Amino acid sequence: MTANPSPLALSNQLCFAFYSVSHAFSRAYRQFLDPLGLTYPQYVVLLVLWEQDELTVKEIGDRLFLDSGTLTPLLKRLENAGHIRRARDKKDERQVRISLTETGRALREKAEEIPKQVGCVLGLPVDELRALTEQVAKLRGRLHESASP
Amino acid sequence: MTANPSPLALSNQLCFAFYSVSHAFSRAYRQFLDPLGLTYPQYVVLLVLWEQDELTVKEIGDRLFLDSGTLTPLLKRLENAGHIRRARDKKDERQVRISLTETGRALREKAEEIPKQVGCVLGLPVDELRALTEQVAKLRGRLHESASP
DNA sequence: TACAATTCAATCGCGCGCAATCTATATGCA
DNA sequence: TGCATATAGATTGCGCGCGATTGAATTGTA
Structure with a gap:
């Protein structure tokens, strides 16, 4: 999967990355x-x-x-x-x-401590996390638009 | 959710972004x-x-x-x-x-056409898709490591 | 060679995600 | 007002994900 060299499979790669990271x-x-x-x-x-x-x-x-x-x-x-x-x-x-x-x-x-604890293991600077979140949300927007035109 | 201003909720934001984009x-x-x-x-x-x-x-x-x-x-x-x-x-x-x-x-x-068609709606340049995929896979790696130490 | 520990797949139970369908309520319009 | 249309939520059915357990086969070891 991750070793597939074909550029055509790029959206496959990205989709699977999201699929697996969300789990x-x-x-x-x-x-x-x-x-x-x-x-x-x-x-x-x-x-x-x-x-x-x-x-x-x-x-x-x-x-x-x-x-x-x-x-x-x-x-x-x-x-x-x-x-x-x-x-x-x-x-x-x-x-x-x-x-x-x-x-x-x-x-x-009790729940307020959770994002802090999870955030620790991510090991990414805050601004990178923010940028990544925005980029992903933008992609989601595009997918939703194309789904219901 | 997306309007939450608290920086502590950042990993919540990111997690939800992945959760929703994967769906x-x-x-x-x-x-x-x-x-x-x-x-x-x-x-x-x-x-x-x-x-x-x-x-x-x-x-x-x-x-x-x-x-x-x-x-x-x-x-x-x-x-x-x-x-x-x-x-x-x-x-x-x-x-x-x-x-x-x-x-x-x-x-x-028949399946080979699919990633191409999905890729169209993403509207991101290939190198950005690639970078994003890598970044997400890296995060997944960190999460897996921290899960089974 | 015996026998404990490990590995692999199958099974079970539960909670989503979602399409499709149904019911009840509200709204729009002639 | 009266009836078609639209909307909100509930229900049903199916396919995941995954923790927990089970059973069979293999490996490690005394």
């Missing part, structure tokens, strides 16, 4: 998330809610590029764990609004 | 893989086999950072589709050796 990241986070009883996708949903509470399922999905097929069962698990509440919006009964419980809000402090 | 890539590949009846992970396994046939499950797993729990059922599906054969190694009965069928080898030609 590697997920594994790296797991050692810190396991003690909290969270998976990485659940953690990301909580990150969103810690930043802005009372979002609807759709709003969470827009931020994370996930649909209700993924989010509904995930949110139910977070609800069963006692971290969030799910309630139909009174003004628009189609929507389900997600709110943090006290437990869910409290989890934030 | 976006997988969706981009899907439109080309669907007609071939392949998923992205199946395609990646075939890429490996097209480069070197007669690998064992472990050897495939080493190249793709996947274990038998993922590969065994995936390979069975590729076998059912007629693309590969699975057979115990005569010299070491613990190993299962994977070989391409004629159908599986023939699939390569």
Whole structure:
């Protein structure tokens, strides 16, 4: 794979790099998330809610590029764990609004150490991390555009 | 998420960027893989086999950072589709050796157009793609090292 | 040669990701 | 107002990823 010399396979290389690094990241986070009883996708949903509470399922999905097929069962698990509440919006009964419980809000402090610890193993200067993040987000944007023209 | 100003959240940003871009890539590949009846992970396994046939499950797993729990059922599906054969190694009965069928080898030609088509939407110069791929692979290496010291 | 330790693949269980479909609610328009 | 259309979320089905365990084959070693 990584030894393929063909320049035509370049997007294959890049795609696989992202595919494998995202799993590697997920594994790296797991050692810190396991003690909290969270998976990485659940953690990301909580990150969103810690930043802005009372979002609807759709709003969470827009931020994370996930649909209700993924989010509904995930949110139910977070609800069963006692971290969030799910309630139909009174003004628009189609929507389900997600709110943090006290437990869910409290989890934030413990979770705040995680990115620091993971960041250590990356061994890259902050500005490089920032540049890389931007570059990757830009690629994601292009892929999304081309998917829904 | 992307609006979080805290520098502490930088590895969160980067991890999420990889997480979301890898799904976006997988969706981009899907439109080309669907007609071939392949998923992205199946395609990646075939890429490996097209480069070197007669690998064992472990050897495939080493190249793709996947274990038998993922590969065994995936390979069975590729076998059912007629693309590969699975057979115990005569010299070491613990190993299962994977070989391409004629159908599986023939699939390569159709698949060869895919990275080109995906590459078009990325809109990045070749050397930038190459640099990005290397940088991401390096990060993956660091994450793997720190996982198994 | 016995027998413990290691290696390889298979199996099981669970949580995503996502396409497709369904239901309920809201909106737009004649 | 009445009905078509659109939207939000839930549900179903399938294919991963992966931790944990199992069973069989091999290797290392006393």
